Amino acid sequence: MTLPIRHRHGGMTERGFPWRDPMSADFEELFERMNEFLGAAAATPSMTRTMPWSPPADMHETDEAYVVECELPxxxxxxxxxxxxESELSISGELKEREREGVLRRRGRPTGRFEYRVMLPTNVKADDVHASLSEGVLTVTIPKAQGTKSRHIEIEG
Structure with a gap:
């Protein structure tokens, strides 16, 4: 079933539909709501962003620590x-939009408040966490509280 196209200059009865049933007003309202919804969905993220964005990050485990690498160019x-x-690592801040000359034609990089959170295992030394920033990558090293290296256990018999 094809639906009539909604034009801004008038309703269905003004576009050559000779009939007016009670459902046509409902369809017009539905069309307007869908247009608003699709318009909001097509808006650029910076136009609608009210919540912080989350930067890309990886977390991996070594024998001695958990390491989080977060991209913050x-x-x-x-x-x-x-x-x-006690149980969470939080990385936050704000990337301010830089001043530009001319008209911005396309935005692909986020700006504004950012936040990255990750739950931590219980066996970490929160007091010995180390963070460094190099070439746009923040590396946070969270040492393990105890040596958790695997070892072979002999079974007694």
């Missing part, structure tokens, strides 16, 4: 806040 270390609680 263009952000200075003074603009980044790293916090460790």
């Amino acid at each position: 263009g952000i200075r270390r003074e603009e980044i806040d790293v916090e460790v609680s």
Whole structure:
């Protein structure tokens, strides 16, 4: 079934539909709501962003620590806040939009507040966490509380 196209200059009865049934007003309202919804969905992320964005990050485990590598290009270390609680690592800050000359034609990089959170295992030394920023990658090293290296256990018999 094809539906009539909604034009801004008038309703269905003004576009050559000789009939007016009670459902046509409902269809017009539905068309307008769908247009608003699709318009909001097509808006650029910076136009609709009210919540912080989350930068790409990886977390891996070594024998001695958990390591989080978070991509934060263009952000200075003074603009980044790293916090460790009992069970969570939080990386947050703000990437300010830089001033440009001319008209911005396309936006692909996020700006504004960012936040990355990850749950930590219980066996970490929260007091010995180390963070470094190099070439736009923040590396946070969270040492393990005890050596958890695997070892072979002999079975007694």
